[in-house]
Amino acid sequence: ILSASFCGLLLLSYCLFCIHYFVVGYHQVMADSWLTAWAPPWALLCSFLGNLQSSLVQYARSTKKMIRNMMDDHQSSLDYLSNQVNELMSRVMQLNSDMPRKPSDVFPHRAVQSHGLDCSDIKDTIGSVTKTPSGLYIIHPEGSSYPYEVLCEMDFRGGGWTVIQKRTEGIIEFQRTWSDYLDGFGDLSGEFWLGLRKIFHITNQKTASFMLFVGLESEDDTYAYASYDSFWLEDEACSFKIHLGRYSGNAGDAFRGYRQEDNQNTLPFSTFDMDNDGCNPLCSLQEQLVKSCSNFSQQTGWWFSQCGVANLNGVHRVTRKMLTTGIRWDTWTMNDQPVKIKSVSMKIRRTYFR
Numbered sequence: 001i002l003s004a005s006f007c008g009l010l011l012l013s014y015c016l017f018c019i020h021y022f023v024v025g026y027h028q029v030m031a032d033s034w035l036t037a038w039a040p041p042w043a044l045l046c047s048f049l050g051n052l053q054s055s056l057v058q059y060a061r062s063t064k065k066m067i068r069n070m071m072d073d074h075q076s077s078l079d080y081l082s083n084q085v086n087e088l089m090s091r092v093m094q095l096n097s098d099m100p101r102k103p104s105d106v107f108p109h110r111a112v113q114s115h116g117l118d119c120s121d122i123k124d125t126i127g128s129v130t131k132t133p134s135g136l137y138i139i140h141p142e143g144s145s146y147p148y149e150v151l152c153e154m155d156f157r158g159g160g161w162t163v164i165q166k167r168t169e170g171i172i173e174f175q176r177t178w179s180d181y182l183d184g185f186g187d188l189s190g191e192f193w194l195g196l197r198k199i200f201h202i203t204n205q206k207t208a209s210f211m212l213f214v215g216l217e218s219e220d221d222t223y224a225y226a227s228y229d230s231f232w233l234e235d236e237a238c239s240f241k242i243h244l245g246r247y248s249g250n251a252g253d254a255f256r257g258y259r260q261e262d263n264q265n266t267l268p269f270s271t272f273d274m275d276n277d278g279c280n281p282l283c284s285l286q287e288q289l290v291k292s293c294s295n296f297s298q299q300t301g302w303w304f305s306q307c308g309v310a311n312l313n314g315v316h317r318v319t320r321k322m323l324t325t326g327i328r329w330d331t332w333t334m335n336d337q338p339v340k341i342k343s344v345s346m347k348i349r350r351t352y353f354r
């Protein structure tokens with residue numbers, strides 16, 4: 001509008017100049033020089049500019065009014081939508097408070113997303129897509145009503161190992177109650193006992209069977225191992241009786257030991273406050289009458305027979321003082337003496353799928 005008006009103004013000025021030249025100043029122009037005689041039509045120009053200014057001001061006012069009306073319309077639309085949202089929110093809250101509490105609230109563990117059934121399952125499923133590092137994972141074995149955290153070793157012997165016991169520096173005490181051995185104790189990133197219930201759930205899945213690997217390190221930094229091609233526990237009602245398959249390794253089969261009464265295979269688990277051992281009522285060990293192998297082994301928990309020659313839960317580094325205490329795997333010998341054990345780990349892995 002502005003540029004059009006300006007063009008119109010120029011055109012009009014030119015016309016006015018022409019009329020003035022031809023009608024009013026003709027004779028004077030003929031007589032003298034037209035440049036000195038001609039005077040611009042100031043009055044006409046001023047009136048035209050005044051009209052233009054007033055029309056422009058009017059236009060600006062109407063535009064401003066139009067924009068204000070549009071903003072008012074938008075604001076009222078927003079107010080309407082906001083009211084609708086508020087109403088919906090209050091209805092949702094009303095529905096939530098009206099809803100009865102579901103039984104799933106009783107099991108908050110269910111909200112946790114597990115990585116797999118066990119470390120072997122995690123390795124086979126996630127590991128087929130990307131490399132799975134060793135570390136802590138959440139597993140939810142078949143038959144378990146809750147998921148839980150475990151340490152998975154993914155680099156050792158093909159990976160997929162769920163670690164069920166680990167001793168290193170001897171910071172964590174293994175002189176524990178039945179209840180502690182049931183649920184587990186220690187620190188999964190350090191020393192720990194995973195717990196009989198958790199080990200039971202892993203080894204009793206319908207689709208898998210497990211092998212056990214016992215890794216030993218002596219106080220002289222030498223290594224040995226014992227491996228069993230099958231490993232599972234009976235349930236809590238049977239005090240988690242241990243079942244071991246064929247042995248292989250270089251540390252000897254201490255679970256079975258040398259004599260019949262050493263054999264811990266198929267024996268239930270015992271603690272100082274839950275005596276299920278093979279000394280019933282009494283054993284004669286090292287010219288002592290023993291009633292409880294756990295008490296004889298400084299209140300540690302294990303699958304004691306009478307009492308046997310293996311106890312990987314024995315008190316850490318007491319072996320220098322007494323043969324009957326300490327971490328024991330007495331079939332591992334040096335110069336006909338049991339090797340003094342500094343660190344140990346027990347881990348399990350799937351052997352086959354049905």
Ligand SMILES: [Ca+2]
Nearest residue numbers: 275279291292
């Ligand atoms: Ca006993």
